[in-house]
Amino acid sequence: MVLAAGQATRTARSAARAHTVTVGYVEDLVVTAAVRELRRRFPEAHVRTRHLDWNETRALPDRKVDVLVARTPLPIPDDGLSVSVLYDEPRALLVPADHRLAGKESVGPDDFAGEPLIACAGMAAAWTVFWRLNPHPEGGSAPLGPLPAETFEDKLEGVADGRSVAPVPAYDRRCADRDDLAVVPVDGIEPCQVVVATRAGDRSPLVAGFREAADRLLRPPRGEFSGS
8 A cells, every 4th residue: 555655656756747847047048939839839738947047057967957058168067968059159358338448349369368357256167267268369367356256247246347357148138238338249269159958868858849949949139249
């Protein structure tokens, strides 16, 4: 009797997992179109979303989400994950609105080689190296800004008050929302990528369905970046 009850519980939990998927999305990225399509295709399923900060991507290997939409480099090990690229996203330089580079059509890494770059607290080495442009294309490392940023909003504040500058994803809408900041395209560096990641071997039709919908529907918010 007890064994039968236990088996029934496990079966019920397995069935619930088969009909539930949690889509994690990081920072300003938008997954609405793919989630809407998944709900249309699987009207009986429970499709949940979970917004994540830049330091919460462990939610995928920790099984708090089943799908992750994020920017590279992922600040978590990608072994055990299946990762596919949705699109490339250029990197840009975030500067105060009155900075000497504000309003430039574009800049190269040598144009801000001596500028302090704001650091982000607690991030993986690969993530830090990529976003601080280390090693610099011309050699050496950029000086550190005075204080590390705990959140993206802290990064915005650190740049706005003139203490440092920061490479950022070119399509991040939060940068354009402030008139005390300017975003300048950076030439000569590789882009970041927006990816969809799942746990390797996950055969859930909901996970597969989201991957397919994301590949078709999640696109850059602008066809071409021209600064602000």
